[in-house]
Amino acid sequence: MHSVMDKPIIQISDLDFWYGESQALFGVNVAIGPHRTTALIGPSGCGKSTLLRCLNRMNELIEQTRMTGQITMNGHDINAPDVDVIELRKRVGMVFQKSNPFPKSIFENVAYGLRIQGLKGAELEGRVERSLRKSALWDEAKDRLQESALQLSGGQQQRLCIARTIAVEPEVVLMDEPCSALDPTATSKIEELIQDLKQFYTIVIVTHNMQQAARCSDYTAFFYLGKLIEFDETTKIFTNPGHKQTEDYITGRFG
């Protein structure tokens, strides 16, 4: 595979995953390179969101799930018994499909994760401002930091959720269909943002939007019925896919 994959930040090996009795993922192997954007695509129910939620162990919140296989981050097994899941989630942030700002002020939303880490005063304010700048929300929000986050538009709310996530300074940012509820203008703003954020973070994004995967990702993984069908550089996947199923999906013949 490509040279950047020699030192992946996240390595997923032989991952199987079950919800109760039904298996959602079958022997998945993916390597995620640092400072790259990796897109997970595939029809609904193919397991891409499940895989994403394995990376910060959010699936643990669902009763009766289990997994086998291994996920390592910087060489460490994230499911090892001595791993603090709280620490893991600080290093692997997540942006959800539905923007879910806390019903607090804009400032307090971004400050939330920082306050938990014990930050206060000028340091806290500095970090909040930097995160809002990085997520291209500062100019729109700087005069209304004390207003409710719920008064922002949908696209602004989602950028606020991104600001909130990167405020904690994670290494990896997981995005679960972050634009699915947004209009095209708001979507293109988020896509630009993803391009900018790549220099600071490793991004894994689940998307239903082929153009979005093609526009913002370096690598693309195509899933079908819980199996990884194809994983390669995005340009390769979209110009010369190795599997018939991949080609059918990206050209819109099914899914």
Add this chain to the structure above:
Amino acid sequence: MTFQRTKRDWQSIGLTAFTATATAAIVGIVLMILGNIVWNGASQMSFRFVFGGTREGMFEASRAGVFPMIFGTLALVILMTVCVLPVGVITAIYLTEYARAESAINRLIRGAINNLAGVPSIVFGLFGLGFFIQFVGGGIDKLFYGGELHYGEPALIWAAATMAVLTLPVMIITTEEALRAIPKGLREASLALGATKLETIWKVVLPQAIPGILTGSILAVGRGAGEVAPIMFTGAAYYLAHLPTHWTDQFMHLGYHIFVLSTQSPDVERTKPILFGSVLVLLMLTFFLNLAGVLVRARIRRRARFGHA
């Protein structure tokens, strides 16, 4: 085909009339009760009646006052809220946030809560007498006071504790509903930012649930102010010369006072104005307690919506 109506929908008309009559009957009954109380009680309303004591004569319409009863009722309701609020909220948090939804223990607790809600209130009174006064109170006296009576007799605190047990189900159920109504996305967002479960509950879940918790408290207070049976054996007094000053004192209570006036009076006709006056005061007290709760809740809801919480 035309859209001309060929026959009237008699069924629909009949049903409309029937449901409207039923509604009117309920409104009518409420108005009759309220009207009767206001009509008979209004003449008794005066500054002296509401803020006066009982020392001048409990059964004399021109001299009786109900301030000690108002004071006792308020003290009872406040102490009861202090007891029921933490227990109810913590139980609801356990049931929604920690217990597995389908576990045996969860079903057991839920069954217990539902059964508790169906127990007649007089049974709570006897339970309070047996458990709180004789067992807990008597135990405290034996352990700390060498058997001398301090806690082992009817008292404000035991009446409040009994009333707290009575109102516990409504507190738990309304809090649970409030907790369940909070979107899963908010909890996930907090956890994904590296918050612990406790931090998530404390900083995200509970602030959102406060209006619901207040609803539970309002319902509990409404019930607690009016119930008489649970406090008859546990702390309410027929007559006291002084206001209670300590939670081990007995107290007078509006509801119990009404019961006393209607059953113990030497001359029913002469005490009738006091009786209706007391009922009116109790109704107004409950109304104002509810109103205060609703106003506080509306304020918090507004603040939560605009994010200045």
